[in-house]
Amino acid sequence: MLPGRRGRRDARGEAPVSLEEAASALALAHPTLDAGTVTTLVHHSRDLLAAIDPAHERLQQRAVDLAAARLDALDASVAPGVPRVLFLSTRNDGMSIIAEALVRASGAEVLASSAGVRPVAAVLRSVTDALAEVGVDHPGFPKPLTSEVLARADVVVTMLCDAPPLHDGQRTEAWDLADPAGLGSSAVRSLRDDIRVRVDDLLARLA
Structure with a gap:
């Protein structure tokens, strides 16, 4: 979990998504991609969305969703x-x-x-x-x-x-x-x- 976010919850009562855990899960879902590339892309997705709305209560989850879509596009083995x-x-x-x-x-x-x-x-x-x-x-x-x-x-x-x-x-x-x-x-x-x-x-x- 990102520093300073542990234990905090969003307005819907959900614990913030851990980008590190999400990156690990996405790396497992895309074994043909380098794990470091996956992690970098997850954090980059958060940066992109934070530039639009840095205070959004579901910023972390949105970042993971965006990263998942990007990885599905990057991974040639997905829906060829x-x-x-x-x-x-x-x-x-x-x-x-x-x-x-x-x-x-x-x-x-x-x-x-x-x-x-x-x-x-x-x-x-x-x-x-x-x-x-x-x-x-x-x-x-x-x-x-x-x-x-x-x-x-x-x-x-x-x-x-x-x-x-x-x-x-x-x-x-x-x-x-x-x-x-x-x-x-x-x-x-x-x-x-x-x-x-x-x-x-x-x-x-x-x-």
Whole structure:
């Protein structure tokens, strides 16, 4: 456990996650990766998220979740041959979150992730509510774009942001959508439905 965190609990009554224990578990889950690399990536993930919201009560757990996603992308033995789609927006608090959530809920054999070029601390409440209305959970929290996740993506879908430099064999699509920040609940529902149509079309092309 990190110094100064022993015995303290977050607002939900849960003991803080130990990054050292998490790194050990992740190293066991990824035996093809160097354990030192895993540990470094776990702590780097915490640093990335601390730069966004250093006081978040679940910073440690979020860091572990981000590290796990990065390691799954870095480890070539994880889901080889399964198409991967990265939804990229500026803040990763709305459009890209909806798209990732809808792909995950579809049951399609496609791995989806999302990220922001300048992520914020929390997903928009209007987005969470719009997804809940159709029985879909949103996938966690806004995440920064990382090199591992970008490199493993087969398709990068940009939403009101520029595409990053891509690797050979990757392709990109730009979806022109309304930014949900500041929109009313009805407009966010319409955005959700628009994204669902686009997601269904993308999944059909990846099948």
